Amino acid sequence: MGSRLQPNDWSRAALEAIAEGGLGAVIIETLATRIGATKGSFYWHFADRAALIRGAAVLWEETRTSALIRDLQQVEEPRQRLHELFIRAFGDDRAGRIEAALIMQPEDPEVAEVVRRVTTRRVAFLANAFAEIGFTESEAQHRAVVAYGTYLGLFVVLAGNPNAAPSRGRPLDTFVGDLIDLLTRR
Amino acid sequence: MGSRLQPNDWSRAALEAIAEGGLGAVIIETLATRIGATKGSFYWHFADRAALIRGAAVLWEETRTSALIRDLQQVEEPRQRLHELFIRAFGDDRAGRIEAALIMQPEDPEVAEVVRRVTTRRVAFLANAFAEIGFTESEAQHRAVVAYGTYLGLFVVLAGNPNAAPSRGRPLDTFVGDLIDLLTRR
DNA sequence: ACCTGAACACCGTTCAAGT
């Protein structure tokens, strides 16, 4: 029953595996068993394993950048927009693991291309918020780069140090508030 | 001639491979050929490939954290110390590629342990500088976490976007100066 | 104590043969 498998089924399964165990967990035979197919069938839909990971990366771009930005554009007040962005960014562990795995792999040039696109769009989104708050274009750009860098880097700090900043007693909300204060100080 | 191969020879070769092509470039047979040994010999010195990568990680900890902190402790003035730290941090491409590869791999628990140690020491070093500048303990800690996060995240921004912040016309020195201004603003 | 080379295991990839 149900229609045949689509490439998206494979990409989704790959993204799930990445969330659970990083890129190393993307094992074609394991995914095949999980979605009820065979290794051989995989190669009808994809050129190779790298193409599957690219598929997962594009899926990730859609959900964690395109859709996220669409949602947050609704929030008028720029500080409030940044606040909700950071809450959503730091609040989702599963998403965080995917970010870490995909962003830090410049191995495949096409995944690097997706990452570059995501980076550009996210930094532009941040710069826009800073500009609305009242910073000049170049100040806004600089702070956006620092803010995004901070976001990415915090994964590492938090991953290795579960009792680091946000959880060290104070709730995520307070941590994000402090962070935005620091980033928007003149 | 020369004495036999030491485990450190393997670790050094692995670190070199990581700098050139990331963790995926750590191929035992390739390293063996490069240092004039065989695959089989490798397994006399190391339990497995993961142990080799741990060896490389420990080597990296010594040169890029222990030795670095020792050097920079000499610089009395804390702002100056931060400045030199960032210059050295962002100025070395080879080192940057190693950082990216090792830090973002929570796969192996022992590498994760080294990364945790490195993170703790680096954040403490930064917090100390901020405290000397005159921030309270908790302010200094918070800014240290943000600063280190920024450092890590900038690799990604810069890797994907060669014409991003530092190279966008202005020299590294100016970029670092601006960054420190932002991080030390009250 | 340390090394070699052959063997095996795992998993990515290909492909002839099926429906």
Added chain:
DNA sequence: ACCTGAACACCGTTCAAGT
């Protein structure tokens, strides 16, 4: 058009045999 299962390649790992 899509899938299967067997075959092969690559590389990590083991191990009996050497020095």
